[in-house]
Amino acid sequence: MDVVFHTEQAVFNYRVAGIWIQDDRILLHRASDDHIWSLPGGRVEMNEASPASLQREFKEELDLSMTIERLVWVAENFFEYRGKKVHEIGFYYIVSNKIEEPIPTGQFHGIEGERLVYEWVPISELEEVILYPEFLKKALKDIPEKTEHYVVSN
Secondary structure (H helix, E strand, O other), X not given: OEOXXXXXXXXXXXXXXXXXXXXXXXXXXEEOOOOOEEOOEEEOEOOOOHHHHHHHHHHHHHOOXXXXXXXXXXXXXXXXXXXXXXXEEEEEEEEEOOOOOOOOOOEEEOOOOOOEEEEEEEHXXXXXXXXXXXXXXXXXXXXXXXXXXXEEEO
């Protein structure tokens, strides 16, 4: 069971996401029917540690076994999505995987089919992308050595 709670007025969501950078590009994803990009990951399940959740999400969505390097950001994110207020707690980890093939260019889908769209985006072009939470556009250009906490209201 995912850690997400819905009320008539709002949604609480506990999310984990991976910061996967290769060749000065970062992997982003979005729902196929949406225009908002985010870092790949998903909801943490009840009684599941956040690193294990992130490993599970990469396995389910891309069939990849990821190494979780370290926690970079904890974000309390307050925003509106599809007419509802959302209160999201997000844990953002640096992840890695030793893939031998060159990273794909253009958009592609994971093993789940067309539900999600992925793309390796040059970090230098993040300002041109609708990426949430918005602090990531600048923060990904200078990743801190120690974990940082953000409170973000859109």
